[in-house]
Amino acid sequence: MRGPVAVAPDPGVPGIDRRAVLRGLAAAVAALPALGTAAAPPAAAAALGSWPVSTLEAFADTLIPGERRSSTDRAVAGAAPGPGAVQAGAITLLSSPDLPLNPLLPGIAALLDARATAYAISRFILLPIDRPPFVGLGFDHRTAVVAGLFQAGDPDRAIWQLLSFLVGLAFDTAAHRHTAQAVAEGHPGLVWTGFPPPDADGLWRYPAHSYGTALAAPHPATTPSGSPA
Known part of the structure; x- marks a missing residue:
């Protein structure tokens, strides 16, 4: 790659308080069951700044890769055909006003860029200066950086575990959307995943048992809604 080694992330990104990040991520996971059904407004992600958004998109795309959104897309590496986590709304979920993450996302992105910079320096990789360090890495190198984040004993492992859980939810469950609308x-x-559509009234019913037979008879005191006695 052309250009000098980028030795620091975007200077406008604030520092990071790891304990605050963990508290915020834990609170975000706890808030998921009550997450609103309205998508985050575009301004919620735009307010983070282009560098943090690009870094977080690249992180999500490394976990669940997809095709580039355009020929000039830098965050999405285009490592797999079809849509990935970015197209599935990972950043919309992370920046949702229903979750307490927005103030922490620039710091998380800065931490990831710092790890990418250290990785690049240790391997004499030249990074472009017109994009965040993690975005400046090729997909194979991004994968190597992310794999290192989950190694036992890594001081920030819990941060990346919780963040990747949220990214996975955006792709697997459309957690930031009303399911029927999604x-x-x-x-x-x-x-x-082949998630089935609801019935005409917008509700899901499963008259066929997944094993092809009922595994047990319902308790006689089970309510009409299916709740246990």
Whole structure:
């Protein structure tokens, strides 16, 4: 790659308090069951700044890769055909106003860029200066950096575990969307997993047992809604 080695992330990104990040991520996971059904407004992600958003998109794309959104896309590496975590709304979920993460995301992105910079320096990789360090890495190198984040004993491992859990939820469950609307609009993760559409009234019913037979008779005091006695 052309250009000098980038020795620091975007200077405008604030420092990071690891304990605050863990508290915020834990609170975000706890808030998921009550997450609103409205998508985050575009301004919520835009307010983070282009560098943090690009870094977080590249992180999400490394976990669940997809095709580039355009020929000038830098965050998405284009390592796999079809849509990935970015197209599935990973950044929309992370920046949702229903989750307490927005103030922490620039710091998380800065931490990832610092790790990418250290990785590049140790391997004499030249990084472009017009994009965040992690985005400046090729997909194979991004994968190596992310794999290192999850090694036992890594001081920030819990941060990346929780963040990757949220990225996975955006793709696998469209956690930031009303499920019926997400299915109707062809959410890429739900399409990929073959998630079934609801009945005409917007509710899901499963008259056929997944094992082909009932495994046990319902308790006689079970309510009509299926709740246990």
